[in-house]
Amino acid sequence: MNERDRCVDVARGLGIALVVLGHNPLVLHGPTGEPFRVIYSFHMPLFFFLSGTFFNARRPWWESALGRADALLKPYAVTLLAFAFADLLLGGQEFWMHLLRMAYATGEALQSGWVPLWFLPHLFVLSLVGWCALRALGRRTALVRWTWTAALLVAGVASIDLAWRREVSIFGAQIALPGLPFSVDLLPVTLSFFLAGAWLRPQVEGFRPRPALLVLALAAFVACHALLDVTINLNTRKYPAPWCTTLQAGAGIYLTLSLAHLLLRWPVLERPLALLGRASLFVLLFHGALQEAVFHAFAGTDAVPRRVVESGALLVALTGPLAFWWLAWRVPAMGRWWLPRPRKPQGVVVS
Numbered sequence: 133m134n135e136r137d138r139c140v141d142v143a144r145g146l147g148i149a150l151v152v153l154g155h156n157p158l159v160l161h162g163p164t165g166e167p168f169r170v171i172y173s174f175h176m177p178l179f180f181f182l183s184g185t186f187f188n189a190r191r192p193w194w195e196s197a198l199g200r201a202d203a204l205l206k207p208y209a210v211t212l213l214a215f216a217f218a219d220l221l222l223g224g225q226e227f228w229m230h231l232l233r234m235a236y237a238t239g240e241a242l243q244s245g246w247v248p249l250w251f252l253p254h255l256f257v258l259s260l261v262g263w264c265a266l267r268a269l270g271r272r273t274a275l276v277r278w279t280w281t282a283a284l285l286v287a288g289v290a291s292i293d294l295a296w297r298r299e300v301s302i303f304g305a306q307i308a309l310p311g312l313p314f315s316v317d318l319l320p321v322t323l324s325f326f327l328a329g330a331w332l333r334p335q336v337e338g339f340r341p342r343p344a345l346l347v348l349a350l351a352a353f354v355a356c357h358a359l360l361d362v363t364i365n366l367n368t369r370k371y372p373a374p375w376c377t378t379l380q381a382g383a384g385i386y387l388t389l390s391l392a393h394l395l396l397r398w399p400v401l402e403r404p405l406a407l408l409g410r411a412s413l414f415v416l417l418f419h420g421a422l423q424e425a426v427f428h429a430f431a432g433t434d435a436v437p438r439r440v441v442e443s444g445a446l447l448v449a450l451t452g453p454l455a456f457w458w459l460a461w462r463v464p465a466m467g468r469w470w471l472p473r474p475r476k477p478q479g480v481v482v483s
Contacts, residue, residue: 142392144409169363174384184329189266203472239367240310245424288320341390353383411457419449
């Protein structure tokens with residue numbers, strides 16, 4: 133494996149570790165909320181950026197659609213269908229309601245423990261729209277490409293909450309929309325990060341941290357958090373103070389890539405993070421449910437301190453999915469359902 137692939141794996145590992153940490157009460161319900169704001173200010177933009185960086189728009193559209201469906205929609209549907217059948221056997225929610233939630237595919241529609249899976253169907257749609265955008269803009273000048281990218285972001289931020297919890301009448305019943313299906317209302321924002329990753333692909337592939345840029349990125353990241361203390365939450369359609377939050381996201385992406393590159397010198401840290409990066413799809417799929425299971429197991433007891441339970445849940449959420457990943461690669465019957473065909477190592481963001 134070359135240095136570029138190792139660096140990307142570590143960056144993905146850092147990103148998915150932050151996703152898990154961001155869904156743990158240690159961060160979600162922390163005393164100050166600052167760790168939450170720091171993590172959410174860049175961790176999802178990082179994944180959309182990397183998705184664009186390594187997306188192959190040279191393949192035919194239909195081939196990209198089938199490949200993305202196999203890599204993203206299949207594990208999404210298989211996982212939630214397995215949960216729906218298990219819940220049905222245990223006398224839980226009606227099966228058709230599970231199917232409706234799965235088909236709508238937004239974080240608000242999905243049940244607790246499975247909320248992070250909104251990313252997969254949205255990335256599927258984003259990849260197809262991104263293919264069209266890259267074909268349309270790929271041969272344009274840099275000025276045109278970046279103008280369109282900036283315009284998409286501006287339009288996306290302005291309209292980000294138009295479909296969020298908006299009251300609509302369906303067959304006479306008033307319903308608060310949990311965003312649009314597959315979170316397509318987020319497309320202008322996520323597509324802007326996707327395209328930025330595509331336009332900066334040569335820089336990412338040959339990435340080396342530059343001391344001056346590293347200092348500037350760190351200063352901008354700290355200053356934005358210190359002055360405005362705002363953050364992004366795409367799942368709940370929040371993108372306040374766009375100039376500040378966009379600068380935070382860009383700085384956070386650069387800092388993550390820089391840290392990933394520096395960690396290549398430290399195998400004791402690089403190897404577990406790279407492993408998380410390669411198994412990032414499985415970590416995304418199962419970490420929420422595993423954390424919920426740990427909390428449920430210790431619910432109603434004071435024998436174990438709350439912080440210990442939360443820390444244990446974090447550890448289980450980071451390591452448990454690796455067992456599923458290992459099994460999927462070694463048990464063909466399982467791999468057929470969760471891994472893309474032809475099977476080859478890839479994380480959530482690599483096309």
